[in-house]
Amino acid sequence: MPYTSLTWHRAHDLAYRSGHPLAAETVPVDRAIGRVLAGDVTAVAPVPPVDSAVMDGWAVAGPGPWTVLEVDAGPERSRPERTREDAVLHRMRWVRGLTLADGQAVRVRAGALLPARTAGVLVLDRGRVDETGRLTRAPHAQQDEPAPGDHVRRTGEEATTGETVLTGGTTLTPAHVAWAASCGLDMVAVLRRPRVTLVITGAGLAAHGVPEPGTVRDVFGPQLGAYVAALGGTVIGMHHVGLDDRALLAQLGTDAADERQIREATGDVVITTGGTGGSTRHEVRGALAAAGAEILIDGVAVQPGHPLLLARLADGRMLVALPGHPLAAMTGMLTLVAPLLAGLAGAAVPRPGHVRLGADVPAGMRTRLIPYTLDGGVALPSRWRAAGMLRGFAEADGVLICPRDGGETGEVLEEITLPW
């Protein structure tokens, strides 16, 4: 038996837990932002991989004064096309093979590789080189500087080879990806994004312009794909299904007979809109029953979005049926689709935040999901919050989860921040 009239929190939790994490795939690090790591990532080399200078100056060994060693000009010197980069690379190769003896120094720039046996870096304005190439400390420098290790970034000071540098389950940010790159990684294993098929049902849905009286402009076609993407899914197909064909919902999947149906059958989630409430309430449910689907949730105790459905199809895919009323569908995405996709993607459960009310909300029949705007740090509930309205949601900074008893100005309520 499906759960009926579940509380928002229980429905949200059940949707999260009903999605089993998908298989992993390996992707280049720079394509992994926003993806969820399939497992721990370890450093393939120490970070940093070599000792390097933090400041411009001289790498020195021994107490000083020092003789500043100079690289010879190199074999390419005579070549007219020799670039500055050639010279830098030539110098780098020279430093790589160099071991300083006590009393020797080499000029270095910030970030540059240090020769072996470097004790520390004497900062540029704290040393003087005379015309014979002899380096001494400037009059204002301390007599024992640089101290051992001064201005040196040591090999492995951030991470050692094999150390765990990112943990599985992390949703990768640009900063994570930069860190993975500096740990020497080219590829990372991430969980596959959930693949979603959209099925928009209804009669008289107009794709363009101002609809004739009695028809409606389709508001799901233009935005559900982007909404799904913002929640971490990938839309693999979008279908418009007329009223007479709602029963066809049952066929989207298992009995694939052509290439298109096979593609759909490999998806993970089906989202339908319309046909969930009132006179049409048997249409989607009937199609699901005919397909042998297991209905997990039939109705959530919220407004708008009460007639939401969550089902598991016979082939294992999950189906969310959203109501046709536009705001009810939009908030239904936050109630069931956001946690379902997070669960499938292996990401953490999206937890509600908190915000202080800037106006009273009267009591209602159920928990209400109310679009709000932030004004000076407090939440102003939108006037445009009925199930058929989109204006409040379009302007919103988030959606309040307002209890049945309502809320008073100054009270802190739970809220869901929008994913865009």
Ligand SMILES: Nc1nc2c(c(=O)[nH]1)N[C@H]1C(S)=C(S)[C@@H](COP(=O)(O)OP(=O)(O)OC[C@H]3O[C@@H](n4cnc5c(N)ncnc54)[C@H](O)[C@@H]3O)O[C@H]1N2
């Ligand atoms: N007698 C009862 N009537 C209704 C009940 C009820 O319990 N008893 N529940 C109401 C609630 S709550 C909701 S929510 C709606 C759910 O409606 P459906 O899911 O059946 O949606 P449709 O009938 O397919 O469409 C309703 C309405 O929504 C608009 N719509 C639909 N699709 C689109 C679209 N792609 N773009 C823009 N607008 C769309 C359109 O105005 C439809 O007429 O049921 C209540 N009724």
Ligand code: MOO
């Ligand atoms: O749940 Mo319905 O969304 O109130 O109109």
